[in-house]
Amino acid sequence: MVDSDPQGSARDWHAATDDNPLPLVALDRANNVRTLNNIAKSYDFVVIDGAAKLEDMMAAAIKVADLILIPVQPSPYDLWAASDLVDIIQARQSVTDGLPPAAFVITRAIQGTKLGEEIGRALGEYELGVFDSHIVQRQIYPQTASEGRTVFDSSNTKAIKEINDLTDELFRLMEGK
Ligand SMILES: Nc1ncnc2c1ncn2[C@@H]1O[C@H](COP(=O)(O)OP(=O)(O)OP(=O)(O)O)[C@@H](O)[C@H]1O
Numbered sequence: 001m002v003d004s005d006p007q008g009s010a011r012d013w014h015a016a017t018d019d020n021p022l023p024l025v026a027l028d029r030a031n032n033v034r035t036l037n038n039i040a041k042s043y044d045f046v047v048i049d050g051a052a053k054l055e056d057m058m059a060a061a062i063k064v065a066d067l068i069l070i071p072v073q074p075s076p077y078d079l080w081a082a083s084d085l086v087d088i089i090q091a092r093q094s095v096t097d098g099l100p101p102a103a104f105v106i107t108r109a110i111q112g113t114k115l116g117e118e119i120g121r122a123l124g125e126y127e128l129g130v131f132d133s134h135i136v137q138r139q140i141y142p143q144t145a146s147e148g149r150t151v152f153d154s155s156n157t158k159a160i161k162e163i164n165d166l167t168d169e170l171f172r173l174m175e176g177k
């Protein structure tokens with residue numbers, strides 16, 4: 001796992017236990033992203049937690065990524081905030097035959113509410129896919145995170161299922177299905 005955000009949420013999460021099995025690297029400069037290609041050789045999967053506001057860090061991560069997920073809350077403000085990111089992604093896709101695949105993932109959805117038609121329309125305008133699976137707003141996410149763990153360390157079957165569904169969809173996108 002690579003934390004490219006100076007806010008360091010992934011680092012804090014990782015440091016919250018002594019026995020996190022996941023290797024974590026923190027990047028503090030966009031240039032270091034190039035060293036990722038070396039690190040990546042030793043792993044099957046590298047997950048980069050993107051920097052919310054650092055454009056050069058974001059652009060560097062997009063340059064090396066094989067697949068991009070954009071988590072967005074189901075609010076028009078979050079969607080509008082993603083427009084710069086979408087521009088950078090589409091600039092790369094336009095010179096690399098539409099690759100890497102990229103998609104929005106709705107997160108912190110309120111259980112039982114339908115995602116508004118406006119949200120679907122706003123997302124559609126970006127010409128990027130939207131995952132069918134959503135992450136719902138649940139206390140179990142911050143609860144387990146504060147202990148340096150994940151919902152897979154909990155007995156919350158709904159949270160576990162939605163993350164498994166999301167993972168399945170991620171693999172389908174990766175395999176081009
Ligand atoms: N599905 C969820 N249910 C409940 N709380 C959540 C959920 N997802 C995130 N949160 C909470 O929302 C806050 C922000 O989440 P997170 O750090 O994932 O967002 P972010 O977009 O990466 O933020 P930043 O732009 O600051 O990096 C945290 O307090 C987190 O615990």
Ligand SMILES: [Mg+2]
Pocket residue numbers: 005009049050052
């Ligand atoms: Mg973050």
